[in-house]
Amino acid sequence: MTWREAVAGKLMSADEAVSVVVSGQRVSVAASNGTPFALCKALYRRRSELVGVRIDHPGGLFAWVRPGEPSPFLVHDAFGTAANREMVNQGRVEYLPTARWRCDEFPAGLLEETDVFLVSVSPPDDEGLCSFGAGVWFSPRVAARATIVVGEIHEEFIRTGGDNHLALSRIDRLCEAVPRPTPLAARSGRAQRRGHGEKAVVDAIGALVAELVHDRDTLQIGTGTIASRMAEYLGDKHDLGIQTELITHGMATLVRDGVANGRYKTLHEGKAVACACEPLSEEELAIIDGNPAFEFYDFGYTDDLRMLVQQDRLVAINNALLVDLTGQVTAETIGPRVWSGPGGQTAFMTAAQYSRGGRSIVVVPSARGADQRRVSRIVATLPEGTVVTVPRTFVDYVVTEHGTATLRGKSVRERVRELVAVAHPDFRASLREQARSLYGV
Numbered sequence: 001m002t003w004r005e006a007v008a009g010k011l012m013s014a015d016e017a018v019s020v021v022v023s024g025q026r027v028s029v030a031a032s033n034g035t036p037f038a039l040c041k042a043l044y045r046r047r048s049e050l051v052g053v054r055i056d057h058p059g060g061l062f063a064w065v066r067p068g069e070p071s072p073f074l075v076h077d078a079f080g081t082a083a084n085r086e087m088v089n090q091g092r093v094e095y096l097p098t099a100r101w102r103c104d105e106f107p108a109g110l111l112e113e114t115d116v117f118l119v120s121v122s123p124p125d126d127e128g129l130c131s132f133g134a135g136v137w138f139s140p141r142v143a144a145r146a147t148i149v150v151g152e153i154h155e156e157f158i159r160t161g162g163d164n165h166l167a168l169s170r171i172d173r174l175c176e177a178v179p180r181p182t183p184l185a186a187r188s189g190r191a192q193r194r195g196h197g198e199k200a201v202v203d204a205i206g207a208l209v210a211e212l213v214h215d216r217d218t219l220q221i222g223t224g225t226i227a228s229r230m231a232e233y234l235g236d237k238h239d240l241g242i243q244t245e246l247i248t249h250g251m252a253t254l255v256r257d258g259v260a261n262g263r264y265k266t267l268h269e270g271k272a273v274a275c276a277c278e279p280l281s282e283e284e285l286a287i288i289d290g291n292p293a294f295e296f297y298d299f300g301y302t303d304d305l306r307m308l309v310q311q312d313r314l315v316a317i318n319n320a321l322l323v324d325l326t327g328q329v330t331a332e333t334i335g336p337r338v339w340s341g342p343g344g345q346t347a348f349m350t351a352a353q354y355s356r357g358g359r360s361i362v363v364v365p366s367a368r369g370a371d372q373r374r375v376s377r378i379v380a381t382l383p384e385g386t387v388v389t390v391p392r393t394f395v396d397y398v399v400t401e402h403g404t405a406t407l408r409g410k411s412v413r414e415r416v417r418e419l420v421a422v423a424h425p426d427f428r429a430s431l432r433e434q435a436r437s438l439y440g441v
Contacts, residue, residue, distance in 0.1 A: 003123030007153070007174050014042035014175040017150050018118070023051040025115040028142050031299070032059035032081075033276060034135035036120040036152035038178040040064075043118070047072050056111050058138065059341070060084055065092045078110055079341035080332075088338050095338055097387070099346035101303035111138055117146035120177070121166055122157035129165040133157030134247075134277040134285065136164050136296045148172050154180075158285055162273070162295030201365050202226060204401035206233030209317060212361055212397055212404070213237060216264040217315045220244040220348045221251070223278050224319030224331075226363045234259065241265035242272035243311050245302055245344040247294075249280065252287040255294070262293070266312045271295045275302040303344040308351035316352040318345045318390075320364040320398075324382050325416045325435055327392035327407045329362055336385035349390045359396045366400040366424035378423040380434035398422065416441045 004011065018039055021027055027043070030036060040062040050072045055064055059079040065071045065087045076094045077084055087093040098107045106112050119139050121130035132139050133154060140163045143149050151171040159165075205226055210233045213219070218241030221230050231250030234240065240260040242251055254260035255272050262270045272294050277285070288294050301307070308314060320329045321339060332340050352358040367374050378400070382388070396408040398419060405418035416435045420428050435441040 003153075006124050006128070007168065010171060010174045012173060012175060014038040014152070015045070017173040017175045018043040018046065020148055020150065020173065021046070021050065021053065021116050023053060026054045026056065026113050027116045027118065028111055028114040028146065029055060029057040029060065029062070030117075030119040030132070030135070030139050030142075031057070031137035032061060032135055033279070034120050034132060034137055034139060035061040036118050036177070037062060037180060038175055039118045039150060039152050041178075042175075056114075058110065063087070076110055078107065079343065080338040085338065097332065097342060099342040099344075101300050101305070101344065101347055103298065103301040103304045103307070106138070106141070106300070111142055114142055114146040116148045116150060117142050118150050119143065119152070119166075120154055120157070121151045121171070122159065123153055123155060124168040125159070128168045130168055130171070131157050131159040132164050132166065132296070134280070134288075136162070136275045137299050140166070140298045141300065143170060150174070152177050158289035160288060160290075160294045160296045161271075161292055162297045163301070164296040198225070198365070201401040202229050205363050205365075205399050206230055208399045208404050209361060209363060210234055210236075212359065212399075213240075213315055214313075215239055217241070217313045218243050218262075218265050218311055219251075219260070220314065220316045220352075221248045222246070222316075222318035222343070222345055222348070223248065226365065227317055227319040228278055230317050230363065239263050242274070243267060243308070243314065244274050245276070245299070245348070247272070247274045247277040247280070247288065249278070249284070252280065252284040255291070256287045264313075266310055267307065268295060273297065273302060275299045299344075303347050305347045305351055308348065309354040311351070311355055313357040314348075314352050314355035315359045315361065316348040317361045317363060318349060320362045320377070320389075322377055322379050322382060322386065323362060323364055323398055323419065324392075325378070325380050325419050325431065325439070326412055327395045327398065327415050327419070328382060328388050329390040329392075329395060330382055330386050331389040333385070333387050335383040342389050345389055349394050352396075353394050360390070360394055361397045361399060362390070362395055363399050366402050366422065367427070374424070374426060376424055376427040376431070378419055378427070378431065380431055380438060412439055413441050
């Protein structure tokens with residue numbers, strides 16, 4: 001029996017599938033790379049028919065609210081993505097910053113009630129189970145509580161162990177996927193050319209991070225231009241573990257090559273645990289697909305601080321937008337403008353502090369731009385209105401291409417000196433001058 005025969009009674013067009021949504025309902029949409037674009041487009045086409053529909057779409061990759069267009073949708077998100085960042089900053093998308101994740105409850109104010117759940121899934125297997133593919137996120141729990149589940153089938157979706165499955169019997173309606181947009185992480189030709197110029201920076205930071213990661217450590221690596229490449233520099237390590245939110249570039253290769261075998265993990269021994277993948281190559285996805293070493297779970301489980309602190313030697317490696325001279329980190333805003341969201345960064349960086357033998361590492365280029373437009377990423381103080389994603393007390397190391405600033409156990413005066421030393425040379429003198437005025441250093 002083909003999968004189309006197995007789902008025949010539920011398969012329909014995307015427009016028919018979303019016709020179940022009525023005014024005043026709460027619609028949840030699978031997060032980030034689980035976004036079901038065919039269903040989203042079909043529901044958006046119905047916008048003139050609907051009133052007061054609330055949409056919860058964490059890390060949404062679909063623009064529910066657009067410049068110059070009225071919208072009947074009351075959209076809530078906990079992340080500023082390329083698809084919604086401008087509308088978040090205009091106040092037209094409700095932004096819910098949260099860093100408190102629990103396996104036994106939804107984040108307050110998001111996904112707590114769902115009338116209709118729109119989600120991407122694979123075709124059912126012989127046991128009638130569909131996979132959430134490379135993006136589990138919150139889908140298992142939302143699907144369990146939603147009144148109606150509407151699925152969008154993607155034949156190319158990978159399968160993993162863990163909670164990465166949904167019974168076909170739980171899905172009420174299905175449509176077939178449309179070709180997905182180019183992943184947001186895929187770069188244009190212009191961005192690729194800029195990326196080649198940044199390779200030396202990434203290489204330098206990667207080499208320094210490799211000195212801070214030891215055999216038998218368990219890794220969490222965050223997304224971002226620098227952080228997401230760090231696994232590629234750890235190929236000479238032994239017996240690493242993976243307990244993370246995202247499978248980033250190079251992690252699958254570490255598992256395939258036996259470098260990350262999880263042999264000494266406290267939790268999920270022998271398994272690489274995550275809730276999703278960032279955009280990966282077909283080769284990397286093929287390594288993960290059906291590989292029993294990989295287990296994907298609900299976001300509330302992978303990012304639950306209560307669980308993470310039980311993992312020994314947890315090393316958290318994450319990006320920053322800016323770091324001030326005392327070690328405060330923002331990965332969310334510059335001033336009041338939202339660029340991203342806390343995601344799991346606060347939870348993992350905190351957990352690394354409480355983990356026996358754990359370490360927290362921030363990776364950041366020393367500057368952005370070039371020549372007269374160059375701006376320091378190490379700053380005397382965070383700009384007014386900037387939020388702190390990770391308190392300075394939970395940061396052990398800050399790594400730029402110019403070196404490693406060691407902050408654990410250091411006074412404010414010592415922290416300032418460490419961070420000035422890894423700042424871009426063009427800004428060191430002015431940072432020292434500001435430090436003298438602010439901190440008497």
